[in-house]
Amino acid sequence: ELKVEQNPLFLSMQEGKNYTIYCNYSTTSDRLYWYRQDPGKSLESLFVLLSNGAVKQEGRLMASLDTKARLSTLHITAAVHDLSATYFCAVVETSGSRLTFGEGTQLTVNP
Amino acid sequence: NAGVTQTPKFQVLKTGQSMTLQCAQDMNHNSMYWYRQDPGMGLRLIYYSASEGTTDKGEVPNGYNVSRLNKREFSLRLESAAPSQTSVYFCASISMRLAGSNEQFFGPGTRLTVL
Numbered sequence: 001e002l003k004v005e006q007n008p009l010f011l012s013m014q015e016g017k018n019y020t021i022y023c024n025y026s027t028t029s030d031r032l033y034w035y036r037q038d039p040g041k042s043l044e045s046l047f048v049l050l051s052n053g054a055v056k057q058e059g060r061l062m063a064s065l066d067t068k069a070r071l072s073t074l075h076i077t078a079a080v081h082d083l084s085a086t087y088f089c090a091v092v093e094t095s096g097s098r099l100t101f102g103e104g105t106q107l108t109v110n111p
Numbered sequence: 112n113a114g115v116t117q118t119p120k121f122q123v124l125k126t127g128q129s130m131t132l133q134c135a136q137d138m139n140h141n142s143m144y145w146y147r148q149d150p151g152m153g154l155r156l157i158y159y160s161a162s163e164g165t166t167d168k169g170e171v172p173n174g175y176n177v178s179r180l181n182k183r184e185f186s187l188r189l190e191s192a193a194p195s196q197t198s199v200y201f202c203a204s205i206s207m208r209l210a211g212s213n214e215q216f217f218g219p220g221t222r223l224t225v226l
Binding site: 033035042043044045048088090097098099100101102103104 | 142144146152153154155156159161167169170201203205214215216217218219220
């Protein structure tokens with residue numbers, strides 16, 4: 001059974017600082033997703049990573065995928081308060097359709 | 112395009128009552144999913160449907176049934192609600208095509224309370 005682990009689960013950081021959220025998964029996968037969720041809201045798609053070495057960037061967020069290490073990272077550059085939210089990664093097994101989520105990382109950016 | 116729609120948005124049930132949560136997508140996606148999210152927790156997969164006519168159990172299927180009525184619609188039924196099923200339920204869909212958009216879209220959620 002596919003396991004997806006994120007760390008850290010809680011992250012408190014100051015504005016202007018950089019940090020990385022890690023997402024490890026246990027079996028081969030051909031696609032990985034990152035989502036953002038604000039309190040009381042649904043999930044918003046941030047990135048879809050489809051191949052080894054894929055890197056995508058949007059504003060202060062950059063996601064990468066290493067399929068050999070079964071690892072994805074979400075890097076935050078010069079954090080701002082508006083980035084405070086919970087971030088989830090989710091993985092689809094190779095040749096499958098089942099999408100499994102990590103536990104989520106609750107990010108708080110302090111002024 | 113409305114994306115993924117869910118009804119109802121809120122529901123309160125008494126223990127033992129039944130209800131069906133409706134989900135529809137207008138993006139011609141093949142795969143649809145039902146998740147539950149408990150406070151402070153991640154999303155747990157209840158059931159999913161890789162394509163029209165197929166359904167499979169996820170991590171937490173007990174107490175639920177699903178129907179993939181057609182390509183657009185995927186419903187979740189609670190036959191005899193229990194307080195442990197109090198949660199927020201999300202429906203999602205994805206194309207699963209290698210080409211084109213692989214983005215997964217989520218509905219707004221249904222907040223269910225079972226008394």
